Amino acid sequence: MRRLFLLLLIAGLALAAPVLAQDSQFGIRGLGTPGRGESVRARTTGGAFAAFDPFSPLLDASVADVRRVTAGVTTGTSWRTVEFGSQTASLRASRFPAFVLAGPISSKFVVMGGFSTYLDKSFGIATRDTIDIRGTPQAVRDEVTSDGAVSDLRIGLAARLHPRFAIGVALHGLTGSTRVTAIRHFADSTTYRTSIARDEVAFHGLGGSASALLDLGADLRLAAWVRSDTHLRADIRGRTVSDDDLPFAFGGAVRWRPGTEAAVAAAVTWRSWSGGGLNAHDTFNWSLGTELGSPSSPVRFGVRGGQLAFGPGAKAPTEFGLSAGIGKQFSGGRGRLDFGIERLERKGPGLTERVWSFLLGLTVRP
Amino acid sequence: MKVRLTRFALLLALGACTEQATAPGVCPDFCPGGQIGVVDTIFTDMIERDTAFSGYVEAVGGEVMAVADVPGAVDSRAIFRMNAMPLVVVLHDTTTSPIIVDSARLRIEILHRDTNATSLWIKLYRLPLAIDSTTTFAQVITPFTDSIVDSVNVNALLSAPHIGDTATVRMWGDTIQTDSAGHVLLVGADSSLILYTDLDTAQARFVAADSGRVAYGVRVSADSANTIALGTADNGRGPRLTWFFNFLDSTSTAKDSSLSRGPIFDSFVFNPPTPPIDSNLAVGGVPAARSLLRVKIPALLRDSADVVRATLVMVPVGPVPGAPADSFTILARAVIADLGAKSPLSTNSQFFGTHLVHLNAADTLRMELTDLVRSWALDSTLTPALMLGQAPEAASYTQIRFYSTRAPAFRPTLHITFVRRYTFGAP
Numbered sequence: 001m002r003r004l005f006l007l008l009l010i011a012g013l014a015l016a017a018p019v020l021a022q023d024s025q026f027g028i029r030g031l032g033t034p035g036r037g038e039s040v041r042a043r044t045t046g047g048a049f050a051a052f053d054p055f056s057p058l059l060d061a062s063v064a065d066v067r068r069v070t071a072g073v074t075t076g077t078s079w080r081t082v083e084f085g086s087q088t089a090s091l092r093a094s095r096f097p098a099f100v101l102a103g104p105i106s107s108k109f110v111v112m113g114g115f116s117t118y119l120d121k122s123f124g125i126a127t128r129d130t131i132d133i134r135g136t137p138q139a140v141r142d143e144v145t146s147d148g149a150v151s152d153l154r155i156g157l158a159a160r161l162h163p164r165f166a167i168g169v170a171l172h173g174l175t176g177s178t179r180v181t182a183i184r185h186f187a188d189s190t191t192y193r194t195s196i197a198r199d200e201v202a203f204h205g206l207g208g209s210a211s212a213l214l215d216l217g218a219d220l221r222l223a224a225w226v227r228s229d230t231h232l233r234a235d236i237r238g239r240t241v242s243d244d245d246l247p248f249a250f251g252g253a254v255r256w257r258p259g260t261e262a263a264v265a266a267a268v269t270w271r272s273w274s275g276g277g278l279n280a281h282d283t284f285n286w287s288l289g290t291e292l293g294s295p296s297s298p299v300r301f302g303v304r305g306g307q308l309a310f311g312p313g314a315k316a317p318t319e320f321g322l323s324a325g326i327g328k329q330f331s332g333g334r335g336r337l338d339f340g341i342e343r344l345e346r347k348g349p350g351l352t353e354r355v356w357s358f359l360l361g362l363t364v365r366p
Numbered sequence: 367m368k369v370r371l372t373r374f375a376l377l378l379a380l381g382a383c384t385e386q387a388t389a390p391g392v393c394p395d396f397c398p399g400g401q402i403g404v405v406d407t408i409f410t411d412m413i414e415r416d417t418a419f420s421g422y423v424e425a426v427g428g429e430v431m432a433v434a435d436v437p438g439a440v441d442s443r444a445i446f447r448m449n450a451m452p453l454v455v456v457l458h459d460t461t462t463s464p465i466i467v468d469s470a471r472l473r474i475e476i477l478h479r480d481t482n483a484t485s486l487w488i489k490l491y492r493l494p495l496a497i498d499s500t501t502t503f504a505q506v507i508t509p510f511t512d513s514i515v516d517s518v519n520v521n522a523l524l525s526a527p528h529i530g531d532t533a534t535v536r537m538w539g540d541t542i543q544t545d546s547a548g549h550v551l552l553v554g555a556d557s558s559l560i561l562y563t564d565l566d567t568a569q570a571r572f573v574a575a576d577s578g579r580v581a582y583g584v585r586v587s588a589d590s591a592n593t594i595a596l597g598t599a600d601n602g603r604g605p606r607l608t609w610f611f612n613f614l615d616s617t618s619t620a621k622d623s624s625l626s627r628g629p630i631f632d633s634f635v636f637n638p639p640t641p642p643i644d645s646n647l648a649v650g651g652v653p654a655a656r657s658l659l660r661v662k663i664p665a666l667l668r669d670s671a672d673v674v675r676a677t678l679v680m681v682p683v684g685p686v687p688g689a690p691a692d693s694f695t696i697l698a699r700a701v702i703a704d705l706g707a708k709s710p711l712s713t714n715s716q717f718f719g720t721h722l723v724h725l726n727a728a729d730t731l732r733m734e735l736t737d738l739v740r741s742w743a744l745d746s747t748l749t750p751a752l753m754l755g756q757a758p759e760a761a762s763y764t765q766i767r768f769y770s771t772r773a774p775a776f777r778p779t780l781h782i783t784f785v786r787r788y789t790f791g792a793p
């Protein structure tokens with residue numbers, strides 16, 4: 001039966017993989033919606049455990065304690081309601097935001113690789129208008145869609161230099177593409193033909209990150225990280241159409257283990273997104289979470305808050321979320337399934353988004 | 367319990383793999399930076415060269431015979447010659463019996479008419495057998511003056527009661543209307559009129575020396591608008607003459623019989639004749655004229671725009687004179703290869719453009735050619751040229767003339783509405 005579960009899970013992940021969706025309408029007018037870089041385990045603790053979770057592609061040093069080759073994958077589906085004043089819409093999307101593979105190459109060093117969603121650029125909007133052509137009003141309906149994302153391909157090295165101190169560094173290749181379409185339908189389709197424009201936009205960028213973990217005692221661990229990304233270049237058929245600054249970011253986290261079956265963590269991050277063009281803002285985010293119960297089947301809770309990188313106006317939109325989840329080890333600890341649920345509310349000038357997300361993660365240690 | 371929860375969560379994950387990503391756009395705050403911009407422009411120099419050619423289809427090849435009498439504008443008359451008749455009936459291999467004609471019945475189909483016409487008279491004239499495709503209007507003035515054979519008031523027939531008894535329907539196939547002179551009228555499924563005229567031996571002279579060939583002409587007159595179109599052999603609806611005769615069979619008993627003949631030649635002549643081609647563009651008339659327009663697609667339309675509407679605009683030199691009820695269609699077809707007058711034309715009706723021209727009006731022609739211009743903009747291997755012709759050709763005395771590129775103020779233009787290429791990639 002467990003094998004059947006695994007087969008179903010793999011099939012589900014394969015189905016989910018091709019569909020990458022915009023998490024937020026706030027990102028449409030910006031570079032996109034930044035990915036979270038969190039495993040299901042970290043996400044269900046509000047993101048507070050991401051710095052200590054080797055399978056959250058956030059902190060490179062966290063893989064220093066991986067002693068066997070291990071892979072972790074995350075997927076999720078979200079149901080989103082957007083409210084523009086009196087208008088509302090319900091959206092649904094599936095994502096495959098993170099994959100991490102790590103394994104030791106010596107007693108001290110661990111290499112890691114994988115990918116995660118750096119900027120989600122999938123969206124679709126439909127608008128209606130009436131324009132004047134040849135002296136006659138014509139009703140038109142426009143659809144602009146974008147399907148794709150910028151992925152963060154990471155390759156890094158982590159080392160435990162001391163029983164209480166580990167560091168990690170990684171190079172990040174930002175790459176991806178979006179298939180974009182702009183369609184104008186005319187109500188008078190007999191006289192006016194539908195106009196369809198299609199293209200594919202390729203994105204390229206580079207980044208680097210470094211991080212460290214420090215144990216202040218048996219129960220208390222501190223984490224710090226810094227990351228700098230260069231530019232995101234967008235090319236269409238070999239021609240560069242935009243070149244935007246990417247953020248410098250840093251953050252810190254603390255985890256406290258008061259007992260063998262309880263852990264509490266908190267984290268903060270800051271990212272300088274404001275160089276990313278119009279509607280871009282620097283962001284500060286915080287999170288607080290806990291993991292309770294035995295390591296083989298823990299229960300997790302979390303809360304997060306902060307700002308979104310893109311949105312109209314001088315002030316960044318805000319976000320607040322609650323999350324919960326469970327984990328289940330199987331095959332004698334060689335595998336683990338994590339499930340989670342998350343409720344988010346994002347608010348900005350003219351728009352409120354409410355999101356329910358169902359999360360599924362798999363970690364396998366062959 | 368945990369196992370069930372795990373299974374439920376797994377199934378939920380599998381079932382959620384569908385996407386609904388399109389939401390109403392609230393612009394500009396929550397829309398992409400690009401805009402779908404529409405531009406409407408008259409390209410005055412896209413039609414860079416044009417030529418008119420004549421001589422495509424003669425009246426003898428037309429699908430109809432145009433008959434009209436519009437004083438001061440046009441006088442058009444149908445002429446046709448019927449096929450020869452056998453002079454004898456073959457009784458056995460070597461035994462024949464001569465036929466003795468006693469009457470005939472002429473059937474003509476009126477495909478179009480002015481339904482507002484009052485007291486529409488169709489007049490039948492006997493014409494010389496020498497008529498052919500070179501016959502001119504002037505050559506048949508005399509027989510059209512002194513050789514009238516029969517005349518029928520079509521409006522009177524149309525107002526006559528319908529006769530629909532069993533015997534009549536069995537004989538004619540439908541209800542009929544008739545008059546005291548024995549004319550019979552049937553209304554076809556397409557509202558055409560089928561007129562039968564009984565002719566005696568004086569009206570339908572069976573001359574053995576001519577092998578029974580006869581030729582007739584048709585004129586019309588009416589209180590007001592008077593124009594009709596008669597079917598021709600080219601569309602399978604030409605005149606038919608049924609000869610009724612008797613002969614002696616092998617036992618020397620008189621037997622009645624009949625034989626129907628179709629036209630070996632049908633055409634129409636009109637006055638004034640179509641003038642020769644000049645510096646303007648000509649479409650229609652007899653012989654049929656066509657105009658070739660060569661288009662230069664600007665780089666803007668090829669590279670950075672999507673044509674959503676294209677209209678050919680042409681200014682006529684003047685109104686086309688004729689019966690007010692008459693009209694004709696101009697058909698634009700894509701040219702596969704520009705070989706001048708003999709350019710092969712596309713048969714793909716998706717790219718056809720049509721325009722109905724009403725007579726006695728000098729309205730500017732505006733013909734929608736959206737699909738054709740879109741195809742030129744998208745495929746640079748296509749020949750950007752089109753041929754304008756009348757549809758059907760040589761079926762009317764009407765010819766329209768348009769100003770050409772040699773008249774800068776009135777030259778043909780293309781009125782194009784296009785969408786600028788959307789700017790992707792920028793937030």
